[in-house]
Ligand SMILES: Nc1ncnc2c1ncn2[C@@H]1O[C@H](COP(=O)(O)OP(=O)(O)OP(=O)(O)O)[C@@H](O)[C@H]1O
């Protein structure tokens with residue numbers, strides 16, 4: 647069965663004067679997915695998220711949100727909520743009043759979740775009646791998320807929602823997003839934190855200077871076609887090093903100034919060669935305590951793909 651798409655974008659282009667912020671960008675996000683958007687500063691992430699929220703209109707291309715084509719009018723498509731560049735709030739009002747004002751603005755017929763429910767969901771119950779002026783960045787982000795949840799969105803669009811969140815807040819927000827996705831809501835979020843994205847998203851789009859350089863499942867980034875550096879920890883580093891030196895397709899790499907026999911052992915290889923080395927180690931009686939990529943596959947792909955693009959600029 648074909649998956650229902652929450653977002654179907656084809657050839658989106660958007661310029662500001664002579665800056666091309668988005669250049670022929672495609673994006674597919676199925677309902678119930680959490681999709682990460684990454685890219686260097688100025689890559690076009692906020693611009694793309696703004697188009698999804700109806701804050702701006704593309705110069706050309708075709709955009710369908712929740713099955714309906716987006717027209718030329720500046721208008722939030724039905725069923726979409728979120729924010730770019732931080733949430734907009736009334737600083738003189740409390741979280742509860744901010745949410746009540748937003749609910750009232752949406753009119754009596756719009757679907758609205760319970761204010762207490764969404765405040766509890768984002769962990770703001772204790773400060774629900776404090777003025778938002780003076781709220782920390784993390785608290786404003788949580789309130790922005792509560793405002794988006796209020797509209798019971800089927801597509802949630804968040805620009806760097808983890809900014810300012812402490813580790814517990816991040817975990818909390820991840821829980822909220824996972825629950826929403828399990829109920830069928832699509833979530834698109836941008837972030838500069840690869841570890842967070844890798845933990846939360848099953849698929850990502852990497853943008854570089856307005857162009858998509860990768861889109862697809864995260865697992866695809868980790869596979870055969872990229873050499874990565876891996877840290878190898880064994881109880882017998884000398885034998886491990888000798889076997890790694892002999893292994894075809896495996897390079898022992900050392901950080902500058904590190905002694906040749908120093909721990910940890912770092913090897914550079916494609917996955918098949920790495921697999922063969924692991925089998926060989928075990929055959930020779932060398933146990934494996936740890937085998938981890940030195941940088942995450944997402945980060946390695948990000949650096950490789952975005953650097954190529956910047957060089958070709
Ligand atoms: N309203 C605007 N007016 C003029 N130029 C703009 C405007 N919005 C974006 N741009 C330009 O478009 C390009 C893409 O910007 P955008 O904000 O989408 O990048 P980003 O990927 O969100 O970056 P960051 O990681 O820094 O948030 C940049 O060159 C930016 O200067």
Ligand SMILES: [Mg+2]
Pocket residue numbers: 691692693805
């Ligand atoms: Mg941005």
